[in-house]
Amino acid sequence: MSAHEAANEAVDGNRRDFLYIATGMVGVVGAASVAWPFIDQMQPDASTLALAQVEVDVSSVQKGASLTVKWRGKPVVIRYRSDKEVEEAKSVQLSELKDPIARNENLPSDAPATDANRSVPKREAWMVMVEVCTHLGCIPLGEQGEYGGWFCPCHGSQYDTAGRIRKGPAPENMAIPKYEFTSETVVRVG
Amino acid sequence: MSGMQHSTYTPKSGLGRWVDARMPLPRLMYDSFVAYPVPRNLNYAYTFGGILSLMLVLQILTGVVLAMHYAANSDLAFNSVEGIMRDVNQGWLLRYMHSTGASFFFIAVYIHMFRGLYYGSYKAPRELLWILGCIIYLLMMATAFMGYVLPWGQMSFWGATVITGFFSAIPLVGDWIQQLLIGGFAVGNPTLNRFFSLHYLLPFMIAGVVILHIWALHVAGQTNPTGIEVKSKTDTVPFSPHATVKDGFAMIVFLFIFAYFIFYIPNFLGHADNYVEANPLKTPSEIVPEWYFLPFYAILRAITFNIGPINSKLGGVLIMFGSIALLFIVPWLDTSKVRSAVYRPWYKLFFWIFIADVVMLGWVGGKPPEGIYPTLALLGAVWYYAHFLIILPVLGLIETPRRMPNSITESVLEKNGGSAHPAGAAAAPQTKG
Numbered sequence: 001m002s003a004h005e006a007a008n009e010a011v012d013g014n015r016r017d018f019l020y021i022a023t024g025m026v027g028v029v030g031a032a033s034v035a036w037p038f039i040d041q042m043q044p045d046a047s048t049l050a051l052a053q054v055e056v057d058v059s060s061v062q063k064g065a066s067l068t069v070k071w072r073g074k075p076v077v078i079r080y081r082s083d084k085e086v087e088e089a090k091s092v093q094l095s096e097l098k099d100p101i102a103r104n105e106n107l108p109s110d111a112p113a114t115d116a117n118r119s120v121p122k123r124e125a126w127m128v129m130v131e132v133c134t135h136l137g138c139i140p141l142g143e144q145g146e147y148g149g150w151f152c153p154c155h156g157s158q159y160d161t162a163g164r165i166r167k168g169p170a171p172e173n174m175a176i177p178k179y180e181f182t183s184e185t186v187v188r189v190g
Numbered sequence: 191m192s193g194m195q196h197s198t199y200t201p202k203s204g205l206g207r208w209v210d211a212r213m214p215l216p217r218l219m220y221d222s223f224v225a226y227p228v229p230r231n232l233n234y235a236y237t238f239g240g241i242l243s244l245m246l247v248l249q250i251l252t253g254v255v256l257a258m259h260y261a262a263n264s265d266l267a268f269n270s271v272e273g274i275m276r277d278v279n280q281g282w283l284l285r286y287m288h289s290t291g292a293s294f295f296f297i298a299v300y301i302h303m304f305r306g307l308y309y310g311s312y313k314a315p316r317e318l319l320w321i322l323g324c325i326i327y328l329l330m331m332a333t334a335f336m337g338y339v340l341p342w343g344q345m346s347f348w349g350a351t352v353i354t355g356f357f358s359a360i361p362l363v364g365d366w367i368q369q370l371l372i373g374g375f376a377v378g379n380p381t382l383n384r385f386f387s388l389h390y391l392l393p394f395m396i397a398g399v400v401i402l403h404i405w406a407l408h409v410a411g412q413t414n415p416t417g418i419e420v421k422s423k424t425d426t427v428p429f430s431p432h433a434t435v436k437d438g439f440a441m442i443v444f445l446f447i448f449a450y451f452i453f454y455i456p457n458f459l460g461h462a463d464n465y466v467e468a469n470p471l472k473t474p475s476e477i478v479p480e481w482y483f484l485p486f487y488a489i490l491r492a493i494t495f496n497i498g499p500i501n502s503k504l505g506g507v508l509i510m511f512g513s514i515a516l517l518f519i520v521p522w523l524d525t526s527k528v529r530s531a532v533y534r535p536w537y538k539l540f541f542w543i544f545i546a547d548v549v550m551l552g553w554v555g556g557k558p559p560e561g562i563y564p565t566l567a568l569l570g571a572v573w574y575y576a577h578f579l580i581i582l583p584v585l586g587l588i589e590t591p592r593r594m595p596n597s598i599t600e601s602v603l604e605k606n607g608g609s610a611h612p613a614g615a616a617a618a619p620q621t622k623g
Contacts, residue, residue, distance in 0.1 A: 042370045043373070045373065045380065048378075052375075070471070072374070073376030073378050073470055074470070136351075137351045137355050138348070138473035139472060154477060155558070155559055169502075171501055171502055
């Protein structure tokens with residue numbers, strides 16, 4: 001009983017502060033580790049991530065034609081551009097562009113938006129692009145508009161044949177996802 | 191409820207006394223909704239609190255029933271809503287009550303809020319009451335937005351895409367937050383699932399905040415058109431029968447109009463594109479939100495230019511959220527000591543200009559952002575901000591208010607003596623006090 005009596009006689013302030021702070025810290029760590037699963041479950045799940053890469057056979061795509069695939073729930077257009085379209089896109093000066101950044105995930109984030117930078121090396125005629133308007137997320141129509149590229153019917157944004165914004169309310173060029181040609185005829189997006 | 195008068199409840203039966211000694215809920219109800227004193231000069235603008243409570247109950251009731259027939263899966267949702275319309279007994283009625291009910295909920299809340307702004311209801315000591323109301327309004331907007339996604343029509347899908355896209359404007363963490371909200375890289379089945387869960391949850395949170403709102407109201411007491419605090423017993427009448435009957439009559443008139451919309455023009459306030467099933471690969475020609483969000487949508491689109499380091503997209507999102515955030519600090523922006531616009535000639539004028547500005551913004555929000563409309567939206571947004579940040583603070587300092595009566599009773603007697611108009615139908619028979 002002597003220990004009990006001693007505790008009653010003299011409270012050790014340092015010891016009590018230490019216990020308060022230690023308990024509080026364990027409590028905070030505990031609360032955070034319980035909170036995390038509740039936040040984490042909101043993130044894209046395994047089945048969604050499994051769709052994060054698609055392989056597309058493009059052997060059937062002729063010059064001047066395109067096909068659209070769904071990637072991460074968004075349409076991705078794969079276009080084999082005609083020589084005329086490539087020429088038009090190449091002739092554009094950087095100073096004429098509303099958004100001078102390439103927006104190409106295969107390149108550094110500050111790469112200039114030249115026509116070559118809108119594709120991957122040796123495949124300059126191919127456009128692989130997320131076909132979503134950078135304004136409010138509508139889907140532009142291909143081979144239309146003043147620049148012969150894409151035209152968004154929602155708010156009138158006009159893109160050129162390299163998917164670069166030229167006119168209208170959209171702030172950025174359409175995004176180029178990470179992709180590579182794994183063989184002559186297969187593109188892997190993502 | 192601490193601010194209330196001494197309780198006058200006396201249980202009559204033995205059972206009543208037994209309950210009262212253990213859990214005095216009947217006493218709380220009696221003190222809050224029967225004996226509770228209300229200003230005798232309340233007009234019909236003050237009946238919308240009751241109407242809003244009724245609408246909340248109606249929305250929860252119809253919503254719970256609709257959830258029994260609805261499938262929250264992106265493959266099934268659209269058809270299950272069509273099933274409710276065609277196959278479920280009375281399903282068409284229940285769904286139209288719910289969808290039109292959302293619109294009428296917002297009609298009532300806007301009148302309720304504008305009444306608060308007109309009569310200065312937010313001023314001390316009712317700042318918390320006002321802020322709780324703003325929180326309810328925010329919850330209502332979240333609930334309505336998520337509810338609109340559930341039918342999985344084209345407007346549902348693309349509205350969700352555009353609205354969650356706001357968050358991608360946030361620097362650095364924006365894309366992560368957007369993916370967290372929609373549970374994927376684009377709006378899809380995970381989005382629909384969580385929106386359904388939250389759409390079911392939020393109304394009960396609204397109900398919780400409504401209880402706090404009424405609590406705060408009953409501590410400070412109601413304001414009234416004169417803005418003069420209750421000073422004596424002759425200034426008030428008991429809640430029942432006076433306020434109950436007046437609120438009840440207003441509810442009936444409101445429900446008549448509501449019923450007209452349900453039965454004759456149920457889709458008048460909706461958008462035809464939402465009867466086309468969601469298609470992630472095709473955008474409707476024009477994306478517009480529900481009418482009650484249009485003023486904010488116009489403000490969002492008013493910023494079409496970069497402001498220094500802030501690009502046009504982030505700028506639009508900031509001023510849109512800012513326009514709602516302003517409401518929270520209105521009690522501190524208004525510097526006038528006089529509550530009611532009745533005695534503030536300049537504020538009255540600017541109040542109506544503000545209403546016109548909001549209506550104009552709503553009209554512009556429904557138009558394509560081309561031609562004159564972006565300019566109008568920008569002018570409207572600038573005026574909206576100026577009203578709160580310049581006009582409200584400055585008017586309070588320079589305006590000379592009209593002469594005010596000494597009490598509510600005096601104002602009622604003055605009005606009754608001067609003209610044939612009674613100050614309020616409920617108050618008139620009580621002139622003897």
